[in-house]
Amino acid sequence: MAPPRNIVILTGSGVSAESGVATFRDKDGVWSKYDYRQVATPEGFAANPALVHEFYNARRRALPGVEPNAAHKALAELERGLDARGGKLTLITQNVDDLHERGGSKNILHMHGELLKSECAHCGAVAAGDADLSLGLACGACSRAGGMRPYVVWFGETPRHLDEAADAIMTADLFVSIGTSGSVYPAAGFVAEARALGVPAMELNLEPSENAHFFTDARYGPAGEIVPQWVSEILGEK
Ligand code: APR
Numbered sequence: 606m607a608p609p610r611n612i613v614i615l616t617g618s619g620v621s622a623e624s625g626v627a628t629f630r631d632k633d634g635v636w637s638k639y640d641y642r643q644v645a646t647p648e649g650f651a652a653n654p655a656l657v658h659e660f661y662n663a664r665r666r667a668l669p670g671v672e673p674n675a676a677h678k679a680l681a682e683l684e685r686g687l688d689a690r691g692g693k694l695t696l697i698t699q700n701v702d703d704l705h706e707r708g709g710s711k712n713i714l715h716m717h718g719e720l721l722k723s724e725c726a727h728c729g730a731v732a733a734g735d736a737d738l739s740l741g742l743a744c745g746a747c748s749r750a751g752g753m754r755p756y757v758v759w760f761g762e763t764p765r766h767l768d769e770a771a772d773a774i775m776t777a778d779l780f781v782s783i784g785t786s787g788s789v790y791p792a793a794g795f796v797a798e799a800r801a802l803g804v805p806a807m808e809l810n811l812e813p814s815e816n817a818h819f820f821t822d823a824r825y826g827p828a829g830e831i832v833p834q835w836v837s838e839i840l841g842e843k
Contacts, residue, residue, distance in 0.1 A: 608842035609778035610692030613770075614680065615795050617699045619784020619811060623674040623829040626667075626702055630786050646760050654740040654754075661755040662737040665720045668702060669735075676783070676828035677708025679836040684710055686840040695773035697766065699785060699792050701757050714766035716792060722756035725749070731756055764791060774799050780806045781835075784828050787814035796820060809835060 618628040629635045643649040644660040684694040697714045698705055703721055705713050723738050724731050730746035742753040758764050774780060780799035787793040796806045796819040807822040808814060809831050817823065824831045 608690075608839060610687060610690060611695075611773075611777050612683070612687060612692070612779045612781060612839075613695045613697065613773045613777040613795075613799070614781045614783060615697045615699070615785060615792060616680075616705070616783045617785025617792075619786075620676050620680075620698075620828045620832070621671075621674070621700055621702055621704050622784065622811075623676070623827055624671045624704055626671055626700075626704070628784075630788065641760060645757075647762065650754060650759070658738050658740065658755070661720060661757065664701075665735060665737070668720065671702070671704070673704045673708030674829045676832035677704050677710070679833040680705065680783075681709030681711075683836045683839060684712060686836075695770075695777075697770050697773070697792075697795070699789070714769055716758070716764040716766050716770065718755070718757040718765065720755065720757065724754050724756045726752035726754055728752075767791060770795065771798065774804065775802065777802075777804050780804050781809060782806070782814070782820070783809045783832060785810070785814060787816035807835075 622628050627635050639660060644657050650657045680696060687694045694712060696705060696710050696712060697716055699717050701718055701720045721735055722731055722733050725744035725747060727749045728744060728747035730744055732745055738753050738755060740753055741750050743750045744752060774795060777799065780796060782796060793816055796816055799806045800819055806820045808817055808820040809824050811827060812825055
């Protein structure tokens with residue numbers, strides 16, 4: 606069997622766990638400390654924007670203190686290796702951290718947005734930056750204040766890059782899910798899309814996810830160990 610050339614990978618917070626970034630639903634996860642309805646919904650933002658900004662400001666301030674781990678770096682190596690053989694890696698991440706970028710990945714679809722960007726609710730302008738955000742901040746594009754929000758997709762909002770994700774899955778030789786509980790849609794539905802198209806699907810996770818039954822192959826263990834191992838097998842295949 607020829608080695609896969611076009612691979613689609615979906616990552617979740619588990620790929621950043623060994624870098625020291627908290628996952629959401631594990632023990633002591635983010636949602637055991639915060640009510641997602643208050644800090645990750647449009648209604649929560651409307652009710653208490655200062656609380657929402659402080660939630661994301663704290664997560665943004667923590668980014669310089671964490672480093673990409675072996676899994677992030679292996680995925681960047683996989684992207685380069687597939688490019689070299691005329692293939693393609695489409696990396697779709699649910700994560701809003703910048704660890705895939707800092708690990709060397711280039712072709713990244715941040716379907717839940719990015720901590721290091723902000724968005725103006727008045728004019729829609731998106732700006733990169735690591736400074737704390739507040740509602741009172743004036744937009745650099747339209748100069749109006751009162752509309753600044755994190756460039757993050759909240760529950761109830763439509764994730765980004767869904768068309769690109771669907772196109773990539775359509776032409777994939779392999780779909781791989783790494784470090785996600787498979788509990789949030791539409792991301793959790795990608796494996797079913799792949800399987801409906803006859804695309805083989807592999808799960809690399811610490812433990813079986815909620816949609817583990819969709820996968821045709823699986824390896825369980827810390828991403829920092831099992832992802833580099835898997836990448837070296839894929840790139841080692843001739
Ligand atoms: N290596 C691999 N997998 C790990 C590791 C690790 N070191 N540590 C934890 N995991 C796995 C867990 O077993 C779990 O299946 O990562 C998954 C983390 O699941 P969640 O905490 O639910 O995070 P995620 O799947 O990314 O959440 C999806 O939900 O709250 C929203 O927008 C948020 O993007 C997030 C989305």
